[in-house]
Amino acid sequence: DTEVTQTPKHLVMGMTNKKSLKCEQHMGHRAMYWYKQKAKKPPELMFVYSYEKLSINESVPSRFSPECPNSSLLNLHLHALQPEDSALYLCASSRGTGLQETQYFGPGTRLLVL
Amino acid sequence: AQSVTQLGSHVSVSEGALVLLRCNYSSSVPPYLFWYVQYPNQGLQLLLKYTTGATLVKGINGFEAEFKKSETSFHLTKPSAHMSDAAEYFCAVLSSGGSYIPTFGRGTSLIVHP
Numbered sequence: 001d002t003e004v005t006q007t008p009k010h011l012v013m014g015m016t017n018k019k020s021l022k023c024e025q026h027m028g029h030r031a032m033y034w035y036k037q038k039a040k041k042p043p044e045l046m047f048v049y050s051y052e053k054l055s056i057n058e059s060v061p062s063r064f065s066p067e068c069p070n071s072s073l074l075n076l077h078l079h080a081l082q083p084e085d086s087a088l089y090l091c092a093s094s095r096g097t098g099l100q101e102t103q104y105f106g107p108g109t110r111l112l113v114l
Numbered sequence: 115a116q117s118v119t120q121l122g123s124h125v126s127v128s129e130g131a132l133v134l135l136r137c138n139y140s141s142s143v144p145p146y147l148f149w150y151v152q153y154p155n156q157g158l159q160l161l162l163k164y165t166t167g168a169t170l171v172k173g174i175n176g177f178e179a180e181f182k183k184s185e186t187s188f189h190l191t192k193p194s195a196h197m198s199d200a201a202e203y204f205c206a207v208l209s210s211g212g213s214y215i216p217t218f219g220r221g222t223s224l225i226v227h228p
Contacts, residue, residue, distance in 0.1 A: 042218035
């Protein structure tokens with residue numbers, strides 16, 4: 001199983017809503033990532049979890065709150081988002097954080113903030 | 115510091131024609147290089163990667179890339195384009211001794227005409 005799954009596929013939310021994005025992998029990977037991708041742009045790293053501990057936070061606003069409940073799951077909690085936060089949110093995982101490790105990406109959640 | 119330049123935001127080819135997507139990198143140490151493909155409304159999929167060893171790397175779907183240190187390039191090629199190759203292609207670089215987070219190029223959109 002080389003699959004990273006993400007739910008929901010699409011999400012529309014208002015600026016006062018609270019929602020969560022979910023990511024799951026069963027490859028035994030110990031590193032998991034959240035990326036944000038705007039249309040026709042490369043992915044931008046948001047967070048990295050290594051062995052369920054947050055290891056990188058790329059100065060992401062606090063309205064985005066990541067959580068790694070166990071080694072297979074990664075959540076991204078959203079609160080009081082802005083319209084400019086509308087984007088494709090990609091989750092990825094890798095076996096570890098070594099240089100030769102390949103990141104496997106999920107299909108993404110397309111988020112629209114109204 | 116590491117960076118990636120992808121020349122041409124759009125490349126248009128006819129079905130059956132050669133595909134050439136250009137990628138140049140900047141790295142002060144030996145790099146690890148990747149090509150990812152992103153089909154519409156999907157996440158990123160690894161096409162191929164160069165770490166060490168043979169400079170001609172073969173990937174999935176008939177793609178290959180050649181690492182040329184003297185030219186700091188890692189161009190992606192495919193002898194004969196297929197309609198299903200239409201997608202966004204991202205080149206990425208990792209520098210050994212640096213962060214394990216890849217730096218992505220801005221992407222090249224491949225358009226295939228019948």
